[in-house]
Amino acid sequence: MRIGLDVMGGDFAPEAIIEGAVDVLPFFTEDDRLILIGDQAAINKKLAEMGTDPSHFEIVHASQVIEMGDTPSKAFAQKPDSSIAVGYKLLANKEIDGFCSAGNTGAMLVGASYTVNVIPGVLRPALAAMIPALDGKKSILLDAGLNPDCKVDVLVQYGVLGTIFAKNVLGVDNPTVKLLNIGSEESKGTPTVKAAYEMMKDNPSMNFGGNIEANELFVEGMAEVIVCDGFVGNIVLKETEAIYHLFKKKIANMNDPFFESLNFETVGGTPVIGVNANVVIGHGVSKRKATMNMIRQTCDVVRVNLAQKIKESI
């Protein structure tokens, strides 16, 4: 498989991103190829510093960069030779099988919508994040940050998209879908969340299990799919990051697999659900380890061909 990596995206780009690219090479087979997309001179300089032979990669030059603070749609339109735009061109032309970036999340979404397109029937794509539980099971939480302000029908469809994801990627037969809310009762939440509850409870496309509160996260028997808007999802994910750092500060030498599963650097990235190609978005603060795992995550998504699975099931 051929994986495209946005070398210019993220707070520690391009250095840390290139370091992660070098680290991932041992996990690649003969048939796999990593395509570095970004400033050619910077890439060559960094690889030379690291003593890495550039021929391990393909390098595709991109002369522009979409910054983290850029307005997504404007930046995508005005910077056609940015690493994100170039990556999407390769993806749309099927020159790569998957594309990942730790750069501007909004621009990554705009790029997906403009080039590979949203899958017909999908209202708004979502970021699907994994939430680990103490019993070893995992839940998918969506949206983890693409759509901060979701309309009711979008929230409802996240339940459907999450169901397809859980069936195909997690291999769960009849996944339970819950709505992240501020109480267990049907009457709780914002008008949007209340209306979503109404529409989800009798929806034949999902096995709706009611509300879940944030204190039920990480415990045994969480729902397989947890639905919320991208603002709330992002807050939940980033607070999880804070938890990880707390653990680390308090118990310096703790070596616990569950604890490690809270570390975003081990997860690496979150797949975009609902677009016509395999796209993974990493955390803006990704360094070497997170980048390596973001690339590996992209390989996993390409392997199960997530985009195709959603397309067939929606």
Added chain:
Amino acid sequence: MRIGLDVMGGDFAPEAIIEGAVDVLPFFTEDDRLILIGDQAAINKKLAEMGTDPSHFEIVHASQVIEMGDTPSKAFAQKPDSSIAVGYKLLANKEIDGFCSAGNTGAMLVGASYTVNVIPGVLRPALAAMIPALDGKKSILLDAGLNPDCKVDVLVQYGVLGTIFAKNVLGVDNPTVKLLNIGSEESKGTPTVKAAYEMMKDNPSMNFGGNIEANELFVEGMAEVIVCDGFVGNIVLKETEAIYHLFKKKIANMNDPFFESLNFETVGGTPVIGVNANVVIGHGVSKRKATMNMIRQTCDVVRVNLAQKIKESI
């Protein structure tokens, strides 16, 4: 001081609430008095079981109960003899100096608005929760759950209310106010949050420090005041509860003051900011220990006369 306790509010009421009331007695001085509001027969039965002399308390009978799932305004209007309604009557008549309940949060807000009233100039009252940091400092997060869907001007005023709270209760001279958001850049977030940023950044009534992301929670140097809507605030608080349980499961015998500060049972309750009397709301799942600390928290709020301080400063 005279503290009113809603004995019927919370998932484990009235038993656990009465247990907490008994536990708090050693912390009360001769001048303090706890008023138990609820079903007289149930109160007497429980006190008899515990072997506690009822004369340690005053008991005010209330024949009705507002359930956790009741619609707040409807329930408050239709149950004038509920423990929450009776408690607010006592508070409005100044027969008690503070009132606390682990019951229906919405009904507690409605009750405050209908009886003791919102302080003139306050758009919407808020729940102020404490978020501990590793450096021992505390931040106030508001709103922690009263207003799930906040308008822009309400968010902006939370910054002002939080500033008054931090000055008067935490004793911080020039508290920094930050907006909880999904990115550090001004362009991030929902339209509401973006507009709030615009209005807060040049506001002379607060020392605005920009956005804070959820991964910056619990770390050194957080802002003294963190502003978000009640939906997000409630998710943050309850995820903190989940963190505490994770710690407890993973490190059974850990005895760490910071770790314990994440336990809502140690905190007990969150004061309502912006109403004309001292009101504290506890967690619905409060048991004995949480109830005891909710009552102690109410004593603290009465001691600094928080309601009066807000009134003078707004």
